[in-house]
Amino acid sequence: xxxxxxxxxxxxxxxxxxxxxxxxxxxxxxxxxxxxxxxxxxxxxxxxxxxxxxxxxxxxxxxxxxxxxxxxxxxxxxxxxxxxxxxxxxxxxxxxxxxxxxxxx
Numbered sequence: 001x002x003x004x005x006x007x008x009x010x011x012x013x014x015x016x017x018x019x020x021x022x023x024x025x026x027x028x029x030x031x032x033x034x035x036x037x038x039x040x041x042x043x044x045x046x047x048x049x050x051x052x053x054x055x056x057x058x059x060x061x062x063x064x065x066x067x068x069x070x071x072x073x074x075x076x077x078x079x080x081x082x083x084x085x086x087x088x089x090x091x092x093x094x095x096x097x098x099x100x101x102x103x104x105x
Contacts, residue, residue: 007068020051022058029059034103036061042096046089 048061
């Protein structure tokens, strides 16, 4: 399957392969993996799902469509509805990562 390099790549090269994203694991990969599994168990749809690793040792994550901030703004990105959606997303992220139920490490 063809790899499509995704924009950004501030700290890592990220490619899309079909409905997945591949990237090299960072030095805190264990914690990131626990956090992604925590989000999945809680049913939060604001983060990708960790699917495993490929033959090159890259993480395989589900692809989440959306707007990236370094590209030209898409129509409606700064609408009141869109901004309210971002606020709800950030609030839920905070709720899931605050307190004793968050992943350790």
